[in-house]
Amino acid sequence: MNNTVNNSLHHVVIVGGGAGGLELATKLGDSLGRKGKALITLIDKSKTHVWKPLLHEIAAGSMDPEKHELVYIAQAHWHHFKFRLGSMDALNRAKREISISAHHDEDGVEVIPRRTLQYDTLIIAVGSTTNDFGVKGANEYSIALDTQEQAERFHRRLHNALLRAQTQLAPVQAGQLEVVIVGAGATGVELSAELHNTTRELAAYGLDKIDPDHDVKISLIEASDRVLPALPPQLSNSVDLELRKLNVNLYTSERVTEVTDKGIFTHSGLFIPSTLVVWAAGIKAPDFLREIDGLETNRINQLVVHRTLQTTLDENIFAFGDCAACPRGSVEVGHADETVPPRAQAAHQQASMMIKTIKCRVTGKKDLPLYTYRDYGSLVNLGSYSTVGSLMGSIAGGSLFIEGMFARLMYKSLYKMHLMALHGFWSTALQTLARIITRRTESHVKLH
Secondary structure, eight states, rough: BBBOOOOSSEEEEEESHHHHHHHHHHHHHHHHIITTTTEEEESSSSSSEEGGGGHHHHHSSSSOOGGGEHHHHHHHHHOOOOOEEEEEEEEEEETEEEEEEEOOOTTEEEEEEOOEEEEEEEEOOOOOOOOOOBBBBBHHOOOOOHHHHHHHHHHHHHHHHHHHHHHHHHHHOTTTTEEEEEEOHHHHHHHHHHHHHHHHHHHHHOOOOOOOHHHHHHEEESSSSSSSTTSSSHHHHHHHHHHTTTTOEEEEEEOEEEEEESSEETSSSEEOOOSSEEOOOEEEEEEEGGGGOOOOTTOOEEEEBBBHHHHHHHEEEEEOGGGEOOOOOOOOTTTTBBBBBBBBHHHHHHHHHHHHHHHHHHHOOOOOOOOOOOOOOHHHHHHHSOOOEEEEEESTTSSEEETTHHHHHHHHHHHHHHHHHHHHHHHOOOOOOOOOHHHSSSSSSSOO
């Protein structure tokens, strides 16, 4: 099936409906699509969107995804762009054409056949996936948190483990209710704190045979010598202290060598029994990008791009976010030769620049804007217990360490900014008010 666009309008195809891709499609639809100046098409393999930094809350059960997910086809209708369900798996640069794989339902029945789609400008924003580094058993016996489906799958396994422990005649066995999280980056750290809270909430709902302080254990494994190794030491030390207060077992300088259905082994000979293993260590771009139709990629499959975000070998193909290796473009000491780190704020900045870039291409302007990465700091949310972070450039180009309520409000504001980019101020304000009201009559943890 061929989805050739018979239209004289400049066709912009965006592959990937993550935060950056969806914000870009929405803004371009509202500006160019609504006025009939360009045709905007967004492609994603899922029907709904959930902000990726919230996946650890879905996995822990403190967030019901149905109340926070956005339906792509509805967003497309409201904001003047097209949505196509499927996964890009091939590229023909000579024809300016991509291939989209067939879409099947949960029973394996083909719903949408394989098809092709032509473009004038192609923007790849497919994000990243977890990198298991080829560790034996990691793919088979651990769960990553790259998608909403994976987060929900882990929550079901956790909930079933608690129900099994409640109803069995034998006492809780070693590893039965121990969650092992491999990787102490932001996802691993935030998940460990969130699990400490939700497992206790779940136990309070009639699971009287489970003692959360004794039976439920959370272990965090990190190959580096400290948690949050990519963030400032002061922030890392503060988070380390908070996690120890929550009785999270921290194992630093431990490299996982094997994952089995009984637990994990490390290079030092340590064995931690667990049937609930989450892999949150390392990232890579999706495998299908590896040298796709000759485009330049690096060792973790990222498309190599210029500061215009154009791929090095094709000026009509752009990439941004976690799937792109882009020069920082800054003159910071020690960072001049580095690429942009795979962080949400970078994808947001690049999406904002891409709006200007596409308007230039549609109007025929040759000089495109150049991206410069600006680090505004980091925030790490430890659920209801604490939030810590650092604000960059706050004091004469330095950084300011923050924690407590102020940090928590700033963390929440990041999600609200994402919602406002998609829905506008008033819609976001009304949604927030409605959730404040309804939350008073709901359980604070997902019970199924």
